[in-house]
Amino acid sequence: MRADEKGVVHRVPEYLHSAEVKRTGRGQTVVYRLNPEARWSDGRAIGYRDFAAQARALSGRDPRYEIADDTGYRRIARVERGADEQVVKVVFARPYADWRRLFSPLYPAAAYGDPRAFNTGWLERPPVTAGPFRVGRVDRTAKTITLVRDPGWWGRPAKLDRIVYRAMDPMAMPGAFANGEVGLMEVGLDAGALRRVRAADGGEVRRAGGPDSRVFTLNAAGAVLSDVRVRRAVMLGLDRDAIARSDLVGLGVPARTLGNHFYVGTQPGYRDNSGVHGRYDPAAAARLLDAAGWAKRGRHRAKDGRTLALRFVVAAGQPIGGREGELARALLERIGVRVDIEPVPADDLFGRITRGDFDIAPFSWFGTPFPVSSMRAVYARPREGEVRQNYSGGGTATIDATLEKAVTAGDPAEVHTLVNRADRLVWQEALVLPLYQRPQLVAARVDLANIGACGFHQPAYEDIGFAQDASEDG
The missing domain is CATH 3.10.105.10 (Dipeptide-binding Protein; Domain 3)
Known part of the structure; x- marks a missing residue:
């Protein structure tokens, strides 16, 4: 599921063909029909077992799982396999109005298979992904994570070849943006940083009423x-x-x-x-x-x-x-x-x-x-x-x-x-x-498209790219 600019949540067709909810007595049932092309980066199809493992781990019933919140998952009575692995039936013991919130994001069953994998298995790097990008390199010295195109992605091709996330001192970020070292940064509530990024050549500040x-x-x-x-x-x-x-x-x-x-x-x-x-x-x-x-x-x-x-x-x-x-x-x-x-x-x-x-x-x-x-x-x-x-x-x-x-x-x-x-x-x-x-102020390269101050909107990362100058089209 992915939210639009108004905070309304919609299914993402690359992962989900449909989701139907029905009230049943004192509870409710949601039937998910997954896109059969959807796969984890290790080649395994996304399916029923992933839903079942996530529901079990996040239910709060096993204290060995160090979870932050069990809201919604605690209401799930069971997860059943449908006609095949891509049909998932989630049975709730009690109604849950925000059922669209659950399983977004969805993690592979291996991540929830045992408490140790859940608690510490993703600390060094995500072992598996399922999207237009996968983890290419984690450089702890440079404090960067590089995402590269995943050749196994079944949706629209990503417009970018790679995305590099860089951790740095907030005080250094405006200078890095002005020097062209980074193309996107959160300004936050720093008026000094706002002045510096405004003055940067080839940059602009994008604004939205933030959700925070x-x-x-x-x-x-x-x-x-x-x-x-x-x-x-x-x-x-x-x-x-x-x-x-x-x-x-x-x-x-x-x-x-x-x-x-x-x-x-x-x-x-x-x-x-x-x-x-x-x-x-x-x-x-x-x-x-x-x-x-x-x-x-x-x-x-x-x-x-x-x-x-x-x-x-x-x-x-x-x-x-x-x-x-x-x-x-x-x-x-x-x-x-x-x-x-x-x-x-x-x-x-x-x-x-x-x-x-x-x-x-x-x-x-x-x-x-x-x-x-x-x-x-x-x-x-x-x-x-x-x-x-x-x-x-x-x-x-x-x-x-x-x-x-x-x-x-x-x-x-x-x-x-x-x-x-x-x-x-x-x-x-x-x-x-x-x-x-909290206002959302984001400094971005002027030619960087489909990303910035998004508010409640959750961008599709395959759509992020650089706008082509109309004059180049002849």
Whole structure:
């Protein structure tokens, strides 16, 4: 399945001839008819066994599989073979509205055959692919991955001979683009980088309303922020408008705060549910801290001999997080909260967050056409010993139950109603502070076609290429 610019998902005919869903009693059944030409790069046909292995591994029933999310897969009762290997019958014990989200992407059965293969088998390089390109070379010294045309691809021929991905310091990327070393780069929220790439010969900046959101996550499982009154006070002490203006200055985009944890402003169903919890109100924040027993002692508050101090963990070398930390420190100082900014190596940021070794962490959530299913793991209560994607560590049974109803509902209007109900509950718990919908700014060679700032659109990589100058046609 692949999404268009509106976030509507469609089948990809190179892989899937049809997918039919039918409600059956308390559950539902989806019958997939695969393209018989579809093959993995090792020559094996894509089929029933791949679906069965993926459903089993991602169901969450075997704790040895270190999965991030079991939404949807947990509802699958069984996967059956149809008339042949290319007809797959997926039987759900309970209805699942976002069934199109599942098996996209699909992995080969060998990747899920045992927990070790699943957990570590793809760390060095993808052993198998199924598309217009395959992995040609992984160069750890140069920090590049080179994709080359796959001669076994059965669809439209790829327009490019190869695609090279290069990992580099974000600070070095604008220079590399200006020098012609890279032809495509994400500008992000760096106004300085935007100015540099705009000035590059033969380049342009492509824009879209991005599907992603910028947030501050609060560690509700931590010693200080386990008290919901303190979390609410911190959120009321943070001026979201000021943070958005600071982050987006110089980018030429409006600084509008986001009022929803599940939908971004350009998505159907979006509603601003922030209410009193998302406003800037330092006086109300101070009253909450007083009620929680944190009394003012000079510049900062204290309780039982302990200063009210929060660790703001940011990725070193990324200006946006550093600026957010400085602004958060200045704002929370006004209500008596000390903020200690802790830069950590970028590749260890989520290690710290996953371990719960932080109080506040700024980052962006990647949006998808399936906001309920993709964000459910972020706000569902974590099971014992598992974090999944709920980095706040908080949640309630009511939030879980409301999201459960939302992923079951078949009518889009009912889904929107339930998701917004869950969103209001998340605001009350003060787990994550949404800041703004992240704009998508991509620098690209002017002649590079069918790729750039795509928003919800998922490009077909075989269509990426270089536009031919009309004057060359004679």
